[in-house]
Amino acid sequence: MTSATTTLLVTGTxxxxxxxxxxxxxxxxxxxxSEVVRARRERRADGALALLVGSxxxxxxxxxxxxxxxxxxxxxxxxxxxxxxxxDIAGERAAAITVALxxxxxxxxxxxxxRSRNVARRRTAIRHLGECxxxxxxxxxxxxxxxxxxxxxxxxxxxxxxxxxxxxxRLAVDSYLAEATENLGxxxxxxxxxxxxxxxxxxELLHTASLNPAEEKLAIEALGHxxxxxxxxxxxxxxxxxxxxLRASSxxxxxxLCDHDSAPGLVALLTDPEWFVRAAAARxxxxxxxxxxxxxxxxxxxxxxxxxxxxxxxxxxxxxGEPGRAILRSVIDGDDAYARDAARAALATLRSATVPDAxxxxxxxxxxxxxxxxxxx
Amino acid sequence: xxxRMNEASTRxxxxxxxxxxxxxxxxxxxxxxxxxxxxxxxxxxxxSVVRxxxxxxxxxxxxxxxxxxxxxxxxxxxxxxxxxLRIVRRNLEGARVxxxxxxxxxxxxxxxxxxxxxxxxxxxxPYAPGDLVExxxxxxxxxxxxxxCPTDER
Numbered sequence: 419m420t421s422a423t424t425t426l427l428v429t430g431t432x433x434x435x436x437x438x439x440x441x442x443x444x445x446x447x448x449x450x451x452s453e454v455v456r457a458r459r460e461r462r463a464d465g466a467l468a469l470l471v472g473s474x475x476x477x478x479x480x481x482x483x484x485x486x487x488x489x490x491x492x493x494x495x496x497x498x499x500x501x502x503x504x505x506d507i508a509g510e511r512a513a514a515i516t517v518a519l520x521x522x523x524x525x526x527x528x529x530x531x532x533r534s535r536n537v538a539r540r541r542t543a544i545r546h547l548g549e550c551x552x553x554x555x556x557x558x559x560x561x562x563x564x565x566x567x568x569x570x571x572x573x574x575x576x577x578x579x580x581x582x583x584x585x586x587x588r589l590a591v592d593s594y595l596a597e598a599t600e601n602l603g604x605x606x607x608x609x610x611x612x613x614x615x616x617x618x619x620x621x622e623l624l625h626t627a628s629l630n631p632a633e634e635k636l637a638i639e640a641l642g643h644x645x646x647x648x649x650x651x652x653x654x655x656x657x658x659x660x661x662x663x664l665r666a667s668s669x670x671x672x673x674x675l676c677d678h679d680s681a682p683g684l685v686a687l688l689t690d691p692e693w694f695v696r697a698a699a700a701r702x703x704x705x706x707x708x709x710x711x712x713x714x715x716x717x718x719x720x721x722x723x724x725x726x727x728x729x730x731x732x733x734x735x736x737x738x739g740e741p742g743r744a745i746l747r748s749v750i751d752g753d754d755a756y757a758r759d760a761a762r763a764a765l766a767t768l769r770s771a772t773v774p775d776a777x778x779x780x781x782x783x784x785x786x787x788x789x790x791x792x793x794x795x
Numbered sequence: 796x797x798x799r800m801n802e803a804s805t806r807x808x809x810x811x812x813x814x815x816x817x818x819x820x821x822x823x824x825x826x827x828x829x830x831x832x833x834x835x836x837x838x839x840x841x842x843s844v845v846r847x848x849x850x851x852x853x854x855x856x857x858x859x860x861x862x863x864x865x866x867x868x869x870x871x872x873x874x875x876x877x878x879x880l881r882i883v884r885r886n887l888e889g890a891r892v893x894x895x896x897x898x899x900x901x902x903x904x905x906x907x908x909x910x911x912x913x914x915x916x917x918x919x920x921p922y923a924p925g926d927l928v929e930x931x932x933x934x935x936x937x938x939x940x941x942x943x944c945p946t947d948e949r
Binding site: 502 | 833
């Protein structure tokens with residue numbers, strides 16, 4: 419190797435090392451600066467919150483206090499505190515927060531950012547505008563439904579749902595239906611928000627029968643999770659749907675919502691051709707009244723070919739008092755191995771539920787004296 | 796990030812018209828904005844409030860103050876709300892306390908899980924301040940009703 423080559427190698431290695439060291443130093447400085455900025459932002463936001471909290475909850479001087487807070491802690495901190503407070507507080511105080519956000523110029527600032535060419539900036543601005551409420555923000559959100567990027571459109575829909583006014587919700591729903599996304603998580607999330615913000619409007623949408631069965635199923639599930647009593651007639655009507663998935667979801671949530679009038683429909687579904695519908699019906703009956711005919715139908719399910727149906731039927735029987743447990747005991751010594759296993763498992767679960775937790779031996783003996791949990795219907 | 800408290804619990808000021816002899820309400824909430832707003836709403840309604848910023852300190856505060864009502868967030872560091880619920884409900888003393896879960900919008904399935912774990916009530920944000928106060932009063936009254944039940948009087 420010539421001396422020139424050696425010099426070249428050494429120089430190259432030194433250069434690479436220098437670049438690596440410089441990069442590390444730059445990273446450390448960047449990290450330290452980010453921490454400083456973050457800590458300063460936190461301090462400002464905490465200060466703004468302490469100053470604003472009383473006026474947010476009850477004062478009629480929120481605009482004036484917000485203006486004072488902007489002078490002390492800056493627009494960003496006050497805007498963040500007010501937006502987040504509006505996420506937590508509803509009613510008249512939310513309207514007062516919206517007025518304050520408009521008064522300090524936060525809505526206008528976000529409106530300008532929503533026109534940015536940068537997608538992330540636009541999405542963040544739209545998301546924040548959705549937290550502001552009010553007519554100005556709503557106008558920007560409506561325009562954003564036609565944005566070229568789905569992330570921005572989704573943020574706009576969420577904001578319009580949070581707005582809660584019928585027209586805003588209608589626009590969000592139209593936009594969602596036009597989107598036709600395949601992502602199940604987003605679809606579930608949309609209906610979950612919808613069911614919590616405006617259950618009556620979601621029930622109306624179901625009533626128009628304009629949704630396909632897959633969307634109806636998501637809507638039913640969201641209403642059921644939200645325990646919306648408005649949904650009971652819609653759920654009951656779908657127990658006889660031609661779509662088995664929809665029948666199963668309806669059966670499950672009819673039970674969760676304790677709709678006593680859907681008990682005959684659930685009993686009929688115990689003989690459905692699809693195993694998951696039978697399983698859902700057996701589970702749904704757990705919280706509903708079980709006359710002898712229903713107990714007999716559940717007893718028949720103990721011999722179902724599907725493990726889920728047997729297990730759910732046994733579970734429902736175990737929670738039907740002595741008559742249900744008598745059916746379970748009667749099959750324990752029978753020839754049907756399926757029924758025997760399901761009954762044994764359900765009775766064993768029942769027994770273990772009454773055995774105190776070994777982790778709390780000192781209180782174990784006293785647990786029995788406490789009232790037991792009952793199904794909440 | 797705004798809203799993450801330090802580990803230690805902080806005690807809210809005693810309310811002007813609150814009964815100092817009554818056990819305070821424990822608010823288990825790691826988010827500063829939600830915690831301070833909720834504290835202010837309850838303080839104005841005459842309750843005294845103790846705050847915990849994570850699941851473990853919530854359990855400690857509950858043990859220390861024996862509260863009648865606890866307001867519990869679900870997403871918290873060091874034991875989430877569901878875990879706290881589970882632990883409290885396993886314990887005999889904890890079986891008596893009334894627990895209101897206060898949580899965010901898109902968590903409807905969490906409401907179901909919280910109910911299964913033993914939550915007495917579930918309030919979704921955004922909430923009207925009056926609604927929160929009414930629910931807390933109702934939970935508090937339920938506890939009194941239970942204490943005055945006929946079997947106890949015998």
